[in-house]
Amino acid sequence: MASNVIVYAFLFIPLLIVVGISFSPTYQMLFPPQGLSLRWFKYILDQKEFVDSFYVSAVVAFFASLVALVIGVLVSLAIVRYHFRWKTTIENIFMMPIILPTVVTGVAMLQFFSIIGYSDFWMRLILGHIIVTIPYTIRSISASLYGFNRRLEEASLIMGANYVQTFKNILLPLIKPGMIAGALLAFIISFDNVTVSLFLMGAKTVTLPVRIMLYLEWHIDPSVAAISTILITLTMITIIIAERIVGLSNIMRIE
Amino acid sequence: MAFVEIKGLKKTFKNLVATDIDHLEIEEGEFVSLLGPSGCGKTTTLRCIAGSIEPDGGSIFVRGREITHVPIYKRKLGLVFQDYALFPHMTVFDNVAYGLRYRDISKAEVKKKVSEAFELVGLVGFEDRYPHQLSGGQQQRIAFARSVVYEPDVLLLDEPLSNLDFKLRKAMRFELKRMQRQLNITTIFVTHDQQEALSLSDRVVVMNEGKIEQIGTPNEIYENPISVFVADFIGSTNIIRGVVTHCDVAKGIYEVRLSSSPTISIPFKERVKVGEEINFIIKPEKIDLGRTPRGEHAVEGKISGASYLGSAFNYQIRIGELKLEALDSQVDYRNRYEIGDSIFLTFDPEGVKVLRR
Amino acid sequence: MDLRNYLKKRIYLFFLVPPLMVLTVFLLIPLAILLQYSFSTHIPGQGLKMVFTLSNYLRFVTDKYYLNGLLITLGTGLLVVIITLLFAYPVAYLYSKARFRYRGLLLIMLLSPFYTNVIVKIYGWMVILGRQGIVNKMLINYNLLERPFEFLYSYIGVIIIMVYVHVPMMTLLLIGPIQNIKDSWIESARICGARNLDVIKNIILPLSVPGILSGAIIVYTAVIAAFIIPLLVGGDWGKRFISVMMYTHINVTQNWAFASTIAVILIITSLSIIITFSRLVKSMKVGVLVSEKFNR
Numbered sequence: 001m002a003s004n005v006i007v008y009a010f011l012f013i014p015l016l017i018v019v020g021i022s023f024s025p026t027y028q029m030l031f032p033p034q035g036l037s038l039r040w041f042k043y044i045l046d047q048k049e050f051v052d053s054f055y056v057s058a059v060v061a062f063f064a065s066l067v068a069l070v071i072g073v074l075v076s077l078a079i080v081r082y083h084f085r086w087k088t089t090i091e092n093i094f095m096m097p098i099i100l101p102t103v104v105t106g107v108a109m110l111q112f113f114s115i116i117g118y119s120d121f122w123m124r125l126i127l128g129h130i131i132v133t134i135p136y137t138i139r140s141i142s143a144s145l146y147g148f149n150r151r152l153e154e155a156s157l158i159m160g161a162n163y164v165q166t167f168k169n170i171l172l173p174l175i176k177p178g179m180i181a182g183a184l185l186a187f188i189i190s191f192d193n194v195t196v197s198l199f200l201m202g203a204k205t206v207t208l209p210v211r212i213m214l215y216l217e218w219h220i221d222p223s224v225a226a227i228s229t230i231l232i233t234l235t236m237i238t239i240i241i242a243e244r245i246v247g248l249s250n251i252m253r254i255e
Numbered sequence: 256m257a258f259v260e261i262k263g264l265k266k267t268f269k270n271l272v273a274t275d276i277d278h279l280e281i282e283e284g285e286f287v288s289l290l291g292p293s294g295c296g297k298t299t300t301l302r303c304i305a306g307s308i309e310p311d312g313g314s315i316f317v318r319g320r321e322i323t324h325v326p327i328y329k330r331k332l333g334l335v336f337q338d339y340a341l342f343p344h345m346t347v348f349d350n351v352a353y354g355l356r357y358r359d360i361s362k363a364e365v366k367k368k369v370s371e372a373f374e375l376v377g378l379v380g381f382e383d384r385y386p387h388q389l390s391g392g393q394q395q396r397i398a399f400a401r402s403v404v405y406e407p408d409v410l411l412l413d414e415p416l417s418n419l420d421f422k423l424r425k426a427m428r429f430e431l432k433r434m435q436r437q438l439n440i441t442t443i444f445v446t447h448d449q450q451e452a453l454s455l456s457d458r459v460v461v462m463n464e465g466k467i468e469q470i471g472t473p474n475e476i477y478e479n480p481i482s483v484f485v486a487d488f489i490g491s492t493n494i495i496r497g498v499v500t501h502c503d504v505a506k507g508i509y510e511v512r513l514s515s516s517p518t519i520s521i522p523f524k525e526r527v528k529v530g531e532e533i534n535f536i537i538k539p540e541k542i543d544l545g546r547t548p549r550g551e552h553a554v555e556g557k558i559s560g561a562s563y564l565g566s567a568f569n570y571q572i573r574i575g576e577l578k579l580e581a582l583d584s585q586v587d588y589r590n591r592y593e594i595g596d597s598i599f600l601t602f603d604p605e606g607v608k609v610l611r612r
Numbered sequence: 613m614d615l616r617n618y619l620k621k622r623i624y625l626f627f628l629v630p631p632l633m634v635l636t637v638f639l640l641i642p643l644a645i646l647l648q649y650s651f652s653t654h655i656p657g658q659g660l661k662m663v664f665t666l667s668n669y670l671r672f673v674t675d676k677y678y679l680n681g682l683l684i685t686l687g688t689g690l691l692v693v694i695i696t697l698l699f700a701y702p703v704a705y706l707y708s709k710a711r712f713r714y715r716g717l718l719l720i721m722l723l724s725p726f727y728t729n730v731i732v733k734i735y736g737w738m739v740i741l742g743r744q745g746i747v748n749k750m751l752i753n754y755n756l757l758e759r760p761f762e763f764l765y766s767y768i769g770v771i772i773i774m775v776y777v778h779v780p781m782m783t784l785l786l787i788g789p790i791q792n793i794k795d796s797w798i799e800s801a802r803i804c805g806a807r808n809l810d811v812i813k814n815i816i817l818p819l820s821v822p823g824i825l826s827g828a829i830i831v832y833t834a835v836i837a838a839f840i841i842p843l844l845v846g847g848d849w850g851k852r853f854i855s856v857m858m859y860t861h862i863n864v865t866q867n868w869a870f871a872s873t874i875a876v877i878l879i880i881t882s883l884s885i886i887i888t889f890s891r892l893v894k895s896m897k898v899g900v901l902v903s904e905k906f907n908r
Contacts, residue, residue, distance in 0.1 A: 003702040010699070011779060014736035015728060017746070021739060029739050071631040082624035090628065093635065101837030101882065103855040104646070104875045105639070111649065111868065112642035131639050134631075151340040154307050157327040158334045159354035160405065169353075173344045192729035194840050212731045213844065220738065228732040239723065309617075 019232065022225035029222055040226035050227060053211035057191050060122070060207065064129035065137075065186035071130070072137025072182050073175075079138075080145040098135040105131065106199035113200070121202030128196040133186035140185060144178025184242050188235065256319050258283040258441055259304075259409055264313035266299055273299040275465045276313070281409075281443065286435055288444045288452035291462035292488070297445045300462075301411050304443065305334050317408050328357070333402030333410040333440075337417050339394045341386040347397050348382035354405040372400040375434055392423045396430070403438060410435070412444045416451065428454060449489050453477060461485050483610055486536045493539065493579045494610075498532050508552060511535075517575045520552045522604040534610040539582035541606025544570065544592065545599050553599040558592045572598060649872035660868055668873035681852040682877070688767075688853075689835040692774045693828050696782045699775065701824070704786035705816075709795075723780070730777065730840050737773050738764060738845070765847025773841050778831050785830060789823020822896045829889045833882045854878050 021029045025037035044050045075094055079087065097105060109128050118124065148171070156166040197207040206214070208231075212224055257280035266274040274296040281287050289297035302308040304315055306327035314323045322330050341350050351372055355365045373379050376396035386394055395415060402410060416424045416431075432455055435442050446452050452459050453473040461468045461476060461484075469476060469485045480486035486494055500518060501510035509527060512518040527533055543549065559578070560571030567584040568591060581600070583592075592598060650668055653661045672678045707719070728736075740746050741763035748760040763769045793816060801815050842850035843859065850856055854874060861871040 004706045007699045007703050007779065010776070014733065014740060014776070017739055018728075018732065018736040029744070071634065074627040075631050078624040078627040084624065090632070093640075094631070096635075096639065099833070099882070099886065101833075101839070101855060101875075101878055103837060103839045103858060104643075104879060107858065107862065107871065107875055108642035108646040109638060111645055111872075112638070115645065127638050131635070134635070149338075149340065151336050151338065152342060154305075154327075155334065155336065155340045155342075156353070157307075158305055158330070158332060159401070160328050160331075160357035161353070162326070162328045162357075165357065170342060188726065194730055209729050209731045212735070213840075216731070216735065216738075216844075220742070224732070224735050225739075228728060228735065231732065232728055235726070235728070239726075 015232065018225050019229045021222045022229040024222045024225070027221050029220070029225070040222045041230075044223050044226050044230075047223075049206070049211055050208070050223075053206050053208040056125075056205050057208040060125045060129055060197075060205075061187045061190035063126050064133055064190045065183050067126075067130050068133040068137045068186045069179060069183045071134055072141045073179065075134075075138050076142040076145050076178075080142050094138055095135050097132050102132070102193075102195040106196040109196070110199045119202075121200070121205040124200040124202075125197060125205055125207065128200045129190040129193060132193060132196055133189050136185045136189060137182035140182030141175060141178040144175040148174055180242065184238060188238070256316060257281060258285075258318060259443070260316040261300075261304070262314050262316075264300065264303060264310055264315065266303060266308060266310045272465045274303065274310070276300060276467055279460065279467065279470070281441060283441055284439045286432075286442045286444065286455060286457045288446060288456040288459045289462055290446060290449055290452040290459050290488075291468075292447055294464075295462040296465035297447075297462050298413060299465075301413055301443060301445050304409070305332055305411055306330050331405075331407050333405075333407035335395075335398045335402050335410070335412045335415045337414045339386075339398040339415075339418075341394055341397060341401075343386050345385075346382065347378075347384050347386065347389065350386065350397060351401040351404055354401060358405060368404055372404040375403070375437065376400045377430075391419055392427060395419065395427060399431070399434065403434075403440060408441065410440050410442045412442065414446055415444075417446075417448075424451075431455065453489075461488065463488075479608060480536065481610065483534050486534075486608075486610060491539055491580055491582075492536045493542075494534055494536050495577065495579075496532070496534050499527050499529050502527075502529055513575075513577055519554045519574065521602055521607055522552055523607040523609060524604055525609045527609060535607055536610060537579075537602055537607050539569070539580045540584070541603040542579065542581040543601040543603065544572075544581055544583055545601070546596075548599040548601075550601050553601045555597060555599055558594050558596045558598055561592060561594060563588075563591075568592070570598075572600065574600075646872045646875055649869050650876045652869045652872075654865075654867040654869040656865075656867075668870050669877075671870065672873055672877060678857070678874075681854055681857055682881070684849070684852045685836050685854045686881070688771070688774075689832050692771060692778065692835045693832050695771070695775050696778050696831060697824065697828065699779045700782035700786055700827075701820075703779075704783045704790050707783070707787055708790040708793075726780065731844075733777060734773060734841065734844055737769070737776065741769055741772070762847075764845050765850075767849045770842060770846050770849060773845060774835055774838060777841065778835065781834075782827050782831050785827035786820075786823055789826070790820060792823070793819045822893050825889060825893045825896070829886060829893070833886060837878065837882065 020033050022040055023036045023038070024030060024033040025035040025039065028034075079091055106128070109124070109131070113119075113124055152170050152174070153166050156170045157163070161169065192209060193207070194209045194213065197210050198213075201207060201210065208227070212227060216224060259279075259281040261276055261279040263278075264274055264276040265272075276296075289300060291297050299308060303310045306322070306325070310323065314321055316322070317330075317332075341347070342353070345353070348369060352365055352369045355368060360368075369382075370379075373382060376399055378393060378396055378400070381389065381393065381397075386397070389397065395418075398415070412431075416427055419427060428451060444452070444455060453476070456473055458470060459473055459476050460470045463484050469481050471479070476485065477489055480489060480492070483494055486492045495511075495513065497511040497513040499509055500512040503509070508520055508522050510518055510520045511533075521535070523535065545553070548555075554574060556572040556574040556579070558570055559573045562569040567582050570581045570583060570592060572579045572581055579600070648662075649660065651664050651666065653663055653665055653667060655661050738745070742748070743760040743762065743764075745760075745763075747763065748757070751757040752760065763772075797815060797819075806814065837855060838853065839855035839859065842853035842856050844850075846853065846856065851860065855878070858871045858874040858878070861867045861874065
């Protein structure tokens with residue numbers, strides 16, 4: 001169907017242009033670029049701010065997705081395997097960060113931290129990102145958990161393994177796809193997050209997307225393109241690795 | 256005390272009584288089947304023994320030790336599931352070795368026992384495969400191997416052959432029996448397939464609605480069912496209700512007036528009282544058919560259905576409103592009976608049994 | 613013995629308590645504070661005064677500026693969702709019906725927008741739509757325009773970029789429901805003599821409606837909550853978006869009270885829409901689910 005081609009083109013072309021521009025030899029953002037040069041890549045690597053922000057984003061994303069993963073496992077276990085009166089309410093509460101507008105989350109958390117006077121910006125960022133990514137890890141892990149055959153646990157128990165051993169040897173390995181997919185999704189979402197980072201960051205803890213945003217207020221040049229190209233490549237590599245380990249359909253939960 | 260003893264086991268789900276067993280004893284090395292239709296409580300009972308379900312009341316003893324409240328992983332039992340439940344992320348070898356990990360056994364010893372298990376089930380050489388690489392029958396055998404490798408006190412099997420196709424199922428039956436005999440392991444086998452139960456078991460426990468209907472050897476169950484339910488469930492049986500109207504004790508002949516059809520005379524060997532309302536059964540193969548009456552007490556009927564089974568003919572016969580099934584293994588195709596034919600039935604007195612329940 | 617059993621059954625509590633604590637402290641309590649703030653007053657120069665007042669809400673509903681802002685936000689949401697649907701549906705359809713070999717490739721292409729973050733996407737469009745951008749340059753070259761047209765900071769720019777950002781998600785949301793439309797149904801319709809257009813009209817579209825609606829709801833709530841896009845490329849129009857209005861009140865006037873009020877109004881609006889339309893979809897889905905049962 002022709003419409004498909006149009007849409008795919010629509011989606012792809014801006015990215016292509018960005019990548020193309022990143023190799024531009026001049027200040028001009030021409031597409032196709034008038035030559036190939038790596039000067040902009042060198043440029044951004046020299047900018048301390050960009051490098052620092054990359055580091056900030058990476059660290060925050062790492063810890064946030066880790067904690068979100070653990071929370072995801074705990075909550076999924078409770079939701080999938082047990083039934084209790086307030087289950088639906090609890091499920092909805094944990095899904096709130098997705099339902100709420102991100103701005104609201106950001107503002108609310110900012111107010112909260114101001115009131116209690118908590119000024120550790122690293123932690124503020126990490127906590128904010130944890131909240132924002134929790135629904136994704138929960139979704140991913142519970143999907144894996146629903147498909148888990150409980151008889152495998154029974155078999156393990158009857159053969160002599162206790163509950164902890166069964167959890168470690170049988171359950172955990174088999175929900176690995178959900179866990180990995182969830183963690184990766186959380187990482188990407190955290191890394192790319194702008195809104196919450198904008199509200200919760202401090203002068204020394206500017207995340208990369210926000211840094212780019214600030215940069216763009218005053219300059220428009222191919223340096224942003226260079227950063228984008230790097231980010232695109234990194235994300236693509238991550239997704240490919242994830243696909244190898246887990247299967248892409250698992251990540252997106254479609255066939 | 257018997258090897259396995261179950262007393263007063265009760266389990267209720269919401270308002271449904273799943274299991275209500277007064278007393279069940281199983282001897283060491285016995286192969287006992289729990290047989291019954293879906294929902295009769297056989298699986299619930301099995302899972303209570305396994306420990307997956309906590310009973311509401313009663314006690315279970317194995318080797319004289321009460322295991323009713325012992326956690327699953329301390330019970331030393333084996334369980335084979337209908338869907339095998341092999342661990343997909345481990346090789347078949349690791350699957351079988353799993354049960355040995357949690358007992359104090361050296362690695363060399365583990366390897367030895369696992370190899371023996373593989374030999375027992377006839378799958379030597381498959382150790383490094385993964386479950387999904389094996390066929391259904393092979394998976395079944397691995398499931399068996401891993402349940403017996405740690406020498407459990409009792410082996411529990413939950414409809415293990417139900418997922419196999421017909422031919423494989425019959426083959427596996429022999430295998431299962433052979434392996435059980437070789438290990439001499441006490442076995443409890445749950446099934447809804449009465450052929451399976453009859454061919455495999457030392458004793459059969461027929462269950463219905465949570466309760467035990469009858470316990471006996473396969474032969475006893477088949478020949479002497481004690482209730483309508485058991486008679487109906489095991490094999491094809493004709494069940495006839497009626498009121499006794501007349502007795503000829505000398506000849507042992509009773510006349511029975513049937514609830515909805517003419518009076519017929521039936522010879523049976525048990526004592527009944529005139530006026531008593533009874534159920535009695537007669538197996539299709541114990542009804543003799545002939546175009547002319549044979550013997551004094553032949554009853555006349557009409558053929559209302561005929562199926563050619565190759566090795567026998569299955570006839571449906573109407574006597575008034577009563578429908579009876581007869582199995583005629585004297586296959587003379589050219590002289591077979593056809594629908595509408597008049598026929599005379601003779602009942603073998605040995606084959607007529609009175610049901611008290 | 614009984615205590616152990618009691619605990620065993622309640623073990624899920626152990627699983628839930630730590631996460632719940634985290635969520636409560638860092639989300640629920642802040643939200644409660646937000647709610648409280650929305651009823652407070654702001655004293656310029658001094659900050660917040662903790663009284664209970666509805667003045668903020670009154671201000672919002674009586675001031676045309678804010679009401680129009682709400683309208684603009686909601687209306688834009690609708691527009692974006694419709695256009696996104698038009699783009700996403702064919703793609704989702706093709707993906708669902710594609711044969712296995714091509715699916716991997718399609719999926720990777722579909723996911724491409726996930727490789728990038730919002731800022732990068734905006735940057736890309738800035739390059740394309742900016743005054744010195746590609747589109748303008750082309751239009752001038754072909755003499756269709758005399759001076760560069762300010763695509764970016766206009767309403768059009770906002771729409772284009774919002775659609776761009778949300779098409780991938782909408783597509784993913786549509787794939788599931790479309791896959792539920794069994795090929796056999798379409799085939800039997802064709803066998804009965806229906807032509808392509810009829811098949812689309814009578815079978816595919818009606819059966820897609822619940823899926824379309826659920827996808828639309830999710831994307832709609834995302835769009836009305838949009839913040840970055842209107843902020844960066846919205847220009848004057850952008851300022852009228854609710855989220856941006858909230859941000860302005862925080863950044864510029866430091867009026868946390870009113871900002872909180874806007875936040876609460878935004879939440880209420882989103883929630884009402886989600887709840888109403890979810891119910892609608894649920895009641896529609898019954899029909900589809902029944903036929904699903906037949907096919908199992």
